[in-house]
Amino acid sequence: MLISKLATIGLKIDNPPQPDIYGFRTILLYICFFLWRVMNFAAGVYYVKITGKKANPAEAPIQVMAPHSTFLDPSAVVNFPFTGAPSPIATTDGMGTNDAMRLINAIFVDRYSSQSRKNLIEEMCRRAETPELGWRSLIIFPEGTCGNRTAINYFKPGAFLPGKPVQPIFLDIPRDSEFDVSSWSFIAPKSNILVLMLSIFLKIYYPVTLNYLPVYKPSEEEQNDPYLFAYNVRKVIADFAGLPFSDISLDDGKVMDLVKKQNIDPRYAVLEAERLYRDYGIRYRELKTLVIDYLMTYRSCMDKKTARCTVRSFAEKTKIPESSLENEYFKDLPGFNDGIISLGVGIEAILRARQNVNSYEIENSINIEKIIKLTDNMDLSLPEKMHEFLLKNPCYTLLRK
Numbered sequence: 001m002l003i004s005k006l007a008t009i010g011l012k013i014d015n016p017p018q019p020d021i022y023g024f025r026t027i028l029l030y031i032c033f034f035l036w037r038v039m040n041f042a043a044g045v046y047y048v049k050i051t052g053k054k055a056n057p058a059e060a061p062i063q064v065m066a067p068h069s070t071f072l073d074p075s076a077v078v079n080f081p082f083t084g085a086p087s088p089i090a091t092t093d094g095m096g097t098n099d100a101m102r103l104i105n106a107i108f109v110d111r112y113s114s115q116s117r118k119n120l121i122e123e124m125c126r127r128a129e130t131p132e133l134g135w136r137s138l139i140i141f142p143e144g145t146c147g148n149r150t151a152i153n154y155f156k157p158g159a160f161l162p163g164k165p166v167q168p169i170f171l172d173i174p175r176d177s178e179f180d181v182s183s184w185s186f187i188a189p190k191s192n193i194l195v196l197m198l199s200i201f202l203k204i205y206y207p208v209t210l211n212y213l214p215v216y217k218p219s220e221e222e223q224n225d226p227y228l229f230a231y232n233v234r235k236v237i238a239d240f241a242g243l244p245f246s247d248i249s250l251d252d253g254k255v256m257d258l259v260k261k262q263n264i265d266p267r268y269a270v271l272e273a274e275r276l277y278r279d280y281g282i283r284y285r286e287l288k289t290l291v292i293d294y295l296m297t298y299r300s301c302m303d304k305k306t307a308r309c310t311v312r313s314f315a316e317k318t319k320i321p322e323s324s325l326e327n328e329y330f331k332d333l334p335g336f337n338d339g340i341i342s343l344g345v346g347i348e349a350i351l352r353a354r355q356n357v358n359s360y361e362i363e364n365s366i367n368i369e370k371i372i373k374l375t376d377n378m379d380l381s382l383p384e385k386m387h388e389f390l391l392k393n394p395c396y397t398l399l400r401k
Contacts, residue, residue, distance in 0.1 A: 003032050004100040015107055015123050019134045029103050033085060036078055044206040048076050052212030057137045060167035060215045061128035064159050066237050067171065068141035069149045069183045072200065076171055076210045077139060086139035089120065105136060121161050128164040137167075142230060145250035148183040149175045152238040154249045154274050155230035163223035165215050168233050170241045172209040213240060227278065249274045251284045255291055259307065259343070262295060268306040271344045272334075280351040290347055293392055298346065307343040314341055319374045324398045329353060353394035362386055367399045374399075 006028060011020065021029060055063075063086055065073070078085050090101035090108050101108070107123050110116035127135045142155040159166065175183070216236060222229035238245055251273035256266035273287060282290075295302075301313040311330065315322040320329075329349055330336045336345045362368070362383065371389075372380050374396075380386045390397060 003028050003035070004103050008099045008102050011102060015119075016105065018130075019105055019136075021103060021105065025103070032100060032103065033078055040072065040078075043072060043200050044203055045072055045076075045208050046205065047208075049207070049209040050212070051209065052214075054212050055137075055167045055215050056131075057135055058131040060165045061131060061135070061137060062124070062159055062162070062164060062166045063137050063139045063169055064142050064155075064166050064233060064237075065139060065169040065171050066141065066143055066152050066155075066234070067147055067149050067241075067243070068143050069146050069173065070200065071184070071197065072173065072206060072208070073141070073171055076208050085136065087136040088139050107138065121158070124159075125162045125164075128162050142234075143249075145253065146184040147246075147248075149173065151244045151246035152234055152241065154247045155234045156249070156274070157226035157230050160218075160222075160226040160229040160233070163218055163226070163229070165217045166233060167215050168213040168237050168240075170211040170213065170237050172211060172241070173206060211240065213237070247272045247275065251277075251287070254284065255287070258288065258291060259295070263304065264295075264307045264343075265305050268308065269343050271347055276348065276351060280355075282351070287347070290350060291343070294343070294346055294350065297393070309341050309346075311339045311341060318393075318395055320395055320398055325395065329395050329398060350392075350394055353397060354391050356397060357387065357390045357394055359383070359387070361397065362390070365400055366390070366397055367401050370399050371396050 008025075063077075065077075074088070085104060087105045087107065088101065090098070090106040091110070098108075107120060107127075109120040124138060127138065138159075140159040142159045143153040144156045144158075145153070147153050213236060216233050218229050222232065234245065248270055252270055255271055255273065256269050259269040260266045271287070271291075273284070276287065277283060295307065298309065298314070298317060301317040302309045311322055311326050315325055318325075326339065330341065330345060333345050333348050333352070335342055341349075368380070368386060371386070372378060375389075377389075380389055
């Protein structure tokens with residue numbers, strides 16, 4: 001860190017208009033690369049085997065690597081003679097690594113600022129369109145989080161929004177079948193960063209293979225649909241690796257942690273958050289509120305460990321006819337079968353049904369008197385209270401006049 005701070009004296013920690021690491025800064029950069037490689041050697045990455053051919057930035061300005069599982073992953077792309085090391089995406093709260101990231105012309109983003117995330121895409125496009133300036137390739141882990149290398153997780157669309165050719169990379173670090181000490185899975189027991197890093201050193205040798213796959217050039221349809229583009233590139237990597245798909249994302253991990261505090265087995269709390277965001281236009285904060293409210297409202301009719309309930313118990317809780325719930329409210333939802341309502345089904349049912357909650361429906365179609373009678377809540381006679389209630393409990397929209 002001291003060397004990188006020295007190398008970036010006089011530079012702003014932001015996104016420069018063009019590459020600006022020259023002269024003595026380049027020498028210090030290579031020293032940093034060397035020290036980084038020594039550190040990874042000490043961790044057990046003695047050698048990185050490379051297959052395939054690395055594309056130059058003009059052919060593929062963006063590299064997408066998967067699966068992402070540990071802090072060892074970047075060691076695969078920082079190899080002697082270091083001239084081809086790519087630029088990553090870095091957060092502005094980089095735990096003291098901002099100087100090092102600036103030294104390799106990383107793109108900085110504030111994850112809590114929507115404007116910064118928008119600027120990130122613009123900067124990615126600008127660099128992709130000006131390779132003649134000498135930019136390094138961008139490297140992105142599109143999963144956006146770490147897993148345990150048993151599947152290729154959901155790809156976020158960010159790397160694919162520019163609609164430019166990308167080079168898929170399969171990072172192969174064999175997983176120990178009995179005791180995996182290198183994976184930093186987001187649903188692992190909470191540990192501090194020191195414990196996680198020390199656990200890496202429990203293994204003497206990590207065989208690492210970097211597989212460069214052919215450059216993927218998007219079709220016109222994929223250029224207009226980054227989700228399709230991301231899906232197809234993920235399929236290329238998964239097919240090469242012989243690994244299955246998993247639609248788990250970082251926010252699914254957050255929900256798992258949330259329900260774990262309620263003594264619910266997190267394995268039953270996979271909501272496919274990214275699909276819900278895409279289909280219903282919500283974000284994590286709203287999803288978190290939905291999960292908390294749902295558990296508070298229906299916990300009494302759920303299995304305590306799995307958060308599952310039956311349509312019958314749900315009907316008894318809400319006093320809504322079982323047939324209406326099964327044939328209308330929960331009908332055709334992914335994962336709903338045999339009359340069992342999982343946490344994911346329950347949350348998606350709310351999201352789907354509340355799209356029809358509006359003032360016109362409340363005034364003209366919904367049986368307000370019956371809802372007040374069933375809930376024994378006279379406050380619902382006020383339109384604003386009824387609207388708020390139906391947004392949280394849209395199953396009652398089944399009660400029609």
